[in-house]
Structures are given as C-alpha cells and as structure tokens.
Amino acid sequence: MDERTLDAIIARHDAPAGRLLGILGEIQNQEGYVPRETLELLSEKLGVRLSQLYGLATFYSYFTLRPVGDHVITVCMGTACHVKGAVAILEALEGLLGIKSDVTDDGKLSVTTIDRKFTVEIARCFGACSMAPVLRIDGNLYGYATPEDLPVILGEYGWTP
C-alpha cells in the first residue's frame, strides 16, 4: 500500500473512537491482508507502538498478516453452516485446490495455493445463516453450497481441473 492511500485512510478516521480498528480494517479490505511495511508506516504516522498494532492485528480474527492469492475464498463456519456441512465444503475445496488446511490453535486459517491464485480462509459467521452452508469469494456470497457445486463456482474465477 502506498503512502498516499494510507494517508487517505488515516484521514477518513479522524475521530478517536474506533480509529485503529477502522484503519486496520480498511487496510485489510484493500490489500486482503495487513502488510508489515504498512503497519510500520502506520506506527510512525500515528505515533502508536508497532507492538500495539501487531497485538491488534493478531488478536482480532478479521486481520491476517499473510499475503493472499488473487481470489480469496472464505468458508463460513457458523453454527448453521456447521450442521449443514461446512466441513465437507472445506474438505472438498482442499481436494480441488490441492491444499491442506491446518486449523491452528488460534482458529485462524489461511492457505494459499502454490500458483497464488486462490487463498482459502474460514470465517466465524457471515450472518447469512438462512442459506447455509455459505462461502464467499472476493465479496460474492454463495448460499446452499454443496461440494458438487464447487467446480462450477471456482470456474467463474478461472479455476480449471
């Protein structure tokens, strides 16, 4: 993220309430992750310790510090999705993309394919429970998902078997 973009984000969040999370959220939304250089620059500009920013970026599950691929696939792991087969969706994705996800102790999961085309993540809940199980690719929600649907859905994003 270049300095001007960051300055614009900072300027949009001039009120003290919700400021740091708001800025980090916009960085995450724009870049798909929170780059270390941006955190360092932000620390300098706001006069906030880098360790505090790092603490926020690792405490809150919305942020990830690892770069992502061209398309980010987020599988919802909410309760409704869980009882309606979210685990099977995640496993099918792993099979199709040839990756193996390791849900770490902190519950964060972010695995990127070797060609850097796709990143698979999980989310706590999108609040789209009525059409569980749900996944999201680059901001588009797909409801009532089944493992059989996945090749077609992924195909929309340039995936080939």
Place this chain on the structure above:
Amino acid sequence: MRIVSAADLEKVSRSGLRKIRPEKPRIAVGLATCGIAVGGMRVYDRIREIIGEQNPDIELARVGCIGYCREEPLVNITIPGKPLVILHRVTPGDAEKIVRAVEKGEVPVEKALCRIPSWDHITGYTQEYGAGFDGIPRYGDVPFFSHQKKVILRNSGLINPEQIDEYIAIGGYAAALKALSGMAPEAIIGEVEKSGLRGRGGAGFPTGLKWRIARNAEGDRKFVICNADEGDPGAYMNRNEMESDPHMVLEGMLIGAYAIGASEGLIYIRAEYPLAIRRLETAIGQAREYGLLGKDIFGTGFSFDIGIATGAGAFVCGESTALVASIEGRTGRPHPRPPRLTDPGGGLFGCPTDLNNVESWCNIPVIISKGSEWYAGIGAKGNSGTKVFSLVGKVDRVGLVEVPLGTSLNTIVFTIGNGGAGNKKVKAVQTGGPSGGCIPARLFDTPVDYESLNRVGSIMGSGGIVVMDEDTDMVDIARYFINFAASESCGKCVPCREGLKHTLLILNKILAKKATKRDLEILTDLTETIVATSLCGLGQTAPNPVLTTLAYFRDEYDALVNP
C-alpha cells in the same frame, strides 16, 4: 431542509408516502444481504432493464427483507388501490412476466406468496393498500407469518432503507419529536422502565434501569453505544434490522441519548457486515441533513451525533468492558466489574457509558409512540415485548421469526418452522450461541423467555435458534462450540484459557473413541470449574453446550467411550 416541528415531519411524510404508495405501480425487490446472495440483485437489474427498454409507467425500488429467508428472492408489488403482493422465489427469468402483469394492473398469481391489504407500522401509521386479488392467500394465513407479531420488524421489507422519507412516512422520528420536545428525560426513562423492556443482547438486564443508572452517573460527557457486533454464529437478526430499517436504530439511540444526557453515540458494528455499515452511514448522513442528528435537534437545544466504529471479529467483545477496549483501539480483553461502563472512569474514554443491543434500541421508538402500557401488554409477565429469532439449521422454514416472549419452542420450531427439513425428525435446538445450551425436543413446551431458558440450562442470547435433527451428532456440536470458545478466549484468565483447551482435548478424545468413563467425569468437573471461576461471561457460559449435551444426550457420549 431542517425538521423542527410536527408540520415539517408531515411535509416529508407526504413525499415519502408518494414513494411507498405511488400513484403508479411499484415493484420493490428485497435486497438485504441474503436476498442479494440468492440472486435478488440480478432480478432487480433484469426488471430495470425491461422497464428501461419499454419505459412503462412503473416505479422500481429496493427494500429490505421481511424475513422469510427460505422463499427469497422476494419481490413486492404495489398497485394503487390493490393489496401489496409479495412474490417469492423470483428469478431473473420471471422479470418479463412480472413487468407485463404489472403493466395491466395485475400480478403473476403463480409467483404470489401472499397479499397484504393493510399493514400496521406500529409507530402511528397504518398503511391501507387496498382490496382485491382474492385468490392470493392473505399474509395472516401464511403459516410462517400467522403466529408472528412484527413490532421490531415493523417496517422491514416494506420500506426502502436508504430513503429517510419513507421511514418518516410510516411515523418515523415522530416518537423522537414527542420525546425531545414534550417529555422530560425522567419521564422517558419511566416509560422504558414501565414497558418492562429487557436487554435484547441476551442477558436481559432491564433497559430502563440501565438508563437511569447512566443518567444519574456523574460526568459532563456521556456516551450511548449500540452493540451491533452480533458475534453469535447462527444469529443474524441484528444484521437484518440494520439493513432493512436503519433509522429505527438511530431514532432509538436519539431518544435514549436525550433521556440519559449523552451527546455522543457510537454504533459498534462487525466489519463482516459491509452492507449494514453502508446503510447505517447513509441513514446517519440523511438524518444529519434533516437536523435529526447534530446540533439543536428539533430546536430543543439538545445536540447529539452518532459515529460508527467497526469491530474486527472477536466474540469476547460482546462483553461490555472488552467492547469499550476495542473501540479505544486496544485488544478486547475484559476487566473485572465494577467499575461498570456506567461508573465514573469505567466507560468509553473514562466517561459514563450506556450500552444497549441493536434490538433494544429498535424497541424504543415503539415504546414512546404507543406507550409503556401497550408495550407491556405484549409477551409474558416479566418478559414483555417481542423478540426476533433466527430460525436456522435443519428446519424446514428457515428465516427470521418475531414472536412475543413466552412463545413456546414448539410453536417456533413446529408451527412456524414446520419441523425438520426433508421430513427429518427434530432432535434439539441450540439457543444463545456458544454461551447457550442444547434443548432436547421433549422440552419444547418450554416458553422462550429469559428465565425458562435458564432453567433448562440454556440462555436467550441474541436470538439464534439452530435446529438439529436426528442426523446431528450432539458430541460433535459440543466440540464445535468449545472449539469456537477456546479460539475466542482472550487468554487473560486461566480457567477459560487453559480449561477450554483441555475441554476440547477431552472432546476430541471422546470423538476419536479413545476416552473412558473417567474422562467423562473429568469433563464434568472441568467444565463446572470453568463456569465457577472464569473472569467474564465468555468463560462462565462457554461450557453450557457441554453441560447441556451431557445432561440431555448422555447416551451419545456413553456410546463413544470405553468402560
């Protein structure tokens, strides 16, 4: 234009009414997050294309969601003098047929879910749509709707959430005008107390009492906060309330701020809800333009404004002290109470702070408009009003269900929800998210109120009801929630941080069929210890899914363990 009087509201109301009930037919597409996800936007675009090509005299609008999620995408048709008709499961392929029918003053009957001849918007306005279309079932005869009572979702799916004029047209901001220009703060607090409204975030603390404490707290600067973090997986009623009717949240906060004496408001909303954030931002902007937020509101000298603070996915931030830490830019770790948020030094930036859930705020305009007596007449004793539940999981009719408190689980799951999806047998429901418990079907005569749910080991929570059927493995469900709570533990206190981790290990062992009866004993001891010794609500309630499944589905555990 600045609104300062009832006459000004009336003027805006007339312009809004022309949008809701125009002189020409209106087609309105339900475009909340779920409607969009199942193709609502494609339906909207296709209809616009057709209307644009042929240019007939038809109005096209966007509305929120009426809550019957299973039947989406939903489209409303308003033909002057006729009932409003809701079409369901609409595809872009239906667009042509819809437009052609509407051109002739008709509706495609085969796509119709129901008709609404008149609608009570509760806050002072009943919309008379008209008569006709007798072949289409009435709204009140549709089984999903017939046992519901829409007080909170009074406007959802019927007005355009991005048009403040439409909100004003159905009586919006009249309660705020009445409160700010005609009622003393004490009188407002008295009304909220008498209404019996209790916190809709799940704990059920009396809202009026909380306001009184916040009002009496020492401090020149005070805050009101709307908790819109909705962290329970399986719950999405707050999302719909904000996406479909954002002004009712703002109006509730405005009235509360005046009663408490706060000049600053904040909505703490999860970043995972971009559409709700956008609609709230739009609503705040429109309210400022009309002078309903800002300085000297209604010319009363009272000033109040609302900002938005985004959360970033931390379940523990539902805990009030963690939520405040998060807004202040710190990690969301709770501290022991007192000091409470309302205490000097305990709230946001050290100022006395009142924190209420989205849905609590939504009730406020109704209480002021209809009076506390009317409101207290809904629901059960000590549990007045309605509550919106997200009825999801393995239930036939999935959606948002608003019922008076005290309605039984039987009514919600079987009468409204039509039981298990695909004719499967319903085994249990899980209420209250990760802090709640699993309630077996044999206890479904339990009335849904704060105390009755506690008695069976669960909690009201924010209103998620996840249905489980005969195929659901209850031990796996317990593990699911413990895994969630263990990952969301902030790590500050040992019982929660270490206890939940070991609970998870034992559950994994049980599911791997490597556990013995002794492990079940340890599981019980451990979870009871976590409940008794954790610092905040997260740890104190996290074992509930284990404790309730152990109590009600012991056989499923026994079948997995070695002697």
